[in-house]
Amino acid sequence: MQTVTSADGTSIAFERHGEGPPLILLHGGSAPQYWKPVIPRFADDYTVIIPHRRGVGESGDSEEYSIDRGVEDICAIIDAVDGTPVLFGHSFGGLLAIETARTASVEKLIAYEPAVLVGEYRQQADLASQMQARIDNGDRRQAMKFYIREVMHGGEIDDLDGWLEDWPPWPDIVALTENIARINRAIEQYRLPDSIDIDVPTLLLTGTEGPPHLRDGIRAVDEALPDSTFVEFDGVGHGGPTEAPDRVTSEVRGFIERGKAFASTGSD
Template structure:
């Protein structure tokens, strides 16, 4: 595996996926390559447009752990990774790694081009004294070399029950996490120093664009924490991923990423498309990522109408003109949680616009709109470049292609 040497001589292990502008994934507490399966999967999803770098934070996996620890040492690690690849990087920080990524953006304004923060765990209900008391406890575990004790205390701090702890300790995964338990003190140090003071003053120099994201099914304080981070930053955008918790699956995480390069000002991979019916009575907007594909389905509705669709997740389609001209056709679907899907069309010209449905599995995880791509104001070249995805909607297997696709 590749190695870089940080400013204090610490060796940092990493790997890269794909080619394109550099993105560095900054992990949260206890995460490193030997136990993390999701980040490489996310990297592979994005490998066609980015060089995605995944590394072991110091003290974990293949990286060293020169003492004494300080958050600035981890910023120097990130700088060494950027320098090894050349140029600048976007940082994608997860949980406490999101706060470390912001600290790096403040310290390295010429090398960090933008930041995506997924659920910085900023707990506004926790006082500064409480945060530093918890840090002292974790540093005590570290000084004793008690990674297992640190891991157990960390689990209990986020609400794990006795049964949860016992079950995890009995699992094969426990040893890998306990091995890096002492580094939880590093994350507590980052969080206490960065967020238990005036964050707005601390981060006022972060001019780079920052996207702060939370999942609406996560811990209760995460939404407020994301709001607090965004409010403290001079150039922040907020996004909530519908149906996602603190560890979203890779296909959901990728919806946070920009469509081209780290300097792109667009906040997500999704582009906001405008669309309209044939007669112009109805206009709408919809956030869609065409790289996910234009879908052709064999269900009776899509087949009989020639419907080609792309997905907009959540209740994110907005009608900007002519809502009074929208007609509804509710098709009964007893196997779906909502019992039906609502197909919407223009009552003047008959153009099929979009359908609203509810599915509980990824990538839908709740409400979604299937938008008729023929109604989008997109260049033919853009539509032509989108991959075609076939789905077996006739048998409610949206994640599979039907046996026959040529007739679609």
């Protein structure tokens, strides 16, 4: 484990696996262990960097949090690694990757269903406050279940408890409840600009079974970017990188190595 010091003095930890050009994987609301199935698929050819998001894993924390803070944390890691990295973010990590690429020097940008809210959904979004109400009532587990139902399943699933029994992060992810509530506050405050000033090739990934509000968000991101490739995985949900790691990493490898994603549905 290595650490860097972010702009506000907070210690940010990151893992390093393999050797080669740097590939930074940014986790979303889950823990850094989210990327465990993905690391072996890249570590033979890339230096895979796994940051621990502020307040998660081995990283330090601060009382105040914002997307800008998250970007500062990633920039500190970029400055500490050799070479210009590829950024690959999932969910909230995808949003951080996009915002980081607006100012930092990166080779390419990849985001799987970045946590971008648009339209009527954004105007009515209150996931953070509903999570906080459950936390204040002493029921962190119900707060996390509410979050998972909304973000992983678009608010609709017949047997959430049965699904959770087979979901590896459960119930350990309950320990991150307060952290996840605060990143949702940041997500709800974020407003996607009409045009995103990123001048590197970008790969945007989604699954047909992903939550509708995030599928709407990624299409809006695609429209706002000057140079993006849009890929949709049939039958895959929000957990795509670990739900279908072979399919997703194959697409990502093709994009990194040839600058153009493999054939996909809905490419720009």
